[in-house]
Amino acid sequence: MRVSAKSDYALRALIEMAGRTDGVPVSAEELGRLQGIPHGFLQAILADLRRAGVVVSQRGQSGGWRLNREPEEVSVADVIRAVDGPLVSVYGLRPESVSYNESAAVLQHVWIAARSSLRDVFEQVTLRQMADGKLPKAVTSRTGDEDAWQPH
Template sequence: MRVTAKSDYALRALIEMASREGGSAGSAVSAEELGRAQGIPHGFLQAILADLRKAGIVTSQRGPAGGWRLARRADEVSVADVARAVDGPLVSVHGLRPEAVTYNEHAEVLQHVWIAARDSLREVLEQVSIGQLADRALPEEVTVRTAREEAWQSH
């Protein structure tokens, strides 16, 4: 998996919203303010917020007290939800979902690798919520993985 700028920015904007709201549907925050707080280019952030609105993750309000807020509780939105909303499927092969890819008999085992990779990503990304990120309290299953020295080494 390659984490795109879109996913990273979307998550940072949502963490910022949740931190300000205390995890509930609090007051709206402007895109300008979100962008400033997280160092996200305004035009890019607007497009990301539009994708998140389409996915039902955020809602917007016009007017002097307008801005953006979470459409659901922060603990109901996973990192996987956000990644899918802005970038599509967690794992794709030539733009297809792993189960839709076909290979000849010599390479068909490769499909199993892609499906296993997706399953592994889901194990982490679906259990971490925006609320947990805003509270800086990751699930134990995630902290156990990051406690391993090998996890921090690039290969």
């Protein structure tokens, strides 16, 4: 799987929001400055997140962006789906919608298994956990394997 800049930036901005305890909206300018995200790109990402109900905007002098749901209710998978669509797609289709001839039919099972594997991590990790720097044991145990850190 390739993590897009859009997903990475969205998660970084949301971790920044989740880490704030004052509940005060944060401007896109400040989010961009703190996380090194280009302003125009961040505005488009925030619009996608608003459409998905993850964030809300507040106008006015003390306006900005804030989470629309509790950070423990928003998973990495929710964010990726909001800005990039399905976790796994094949030619823009969900893996269960792709059909192959008999000799390649097994490939559909590979795509479905890959999606399941991604869900095992992305649906378990929430904005709250990331903002607190405390990932679930099932996730951290995967990073304990030296091979996980090696490019292949």
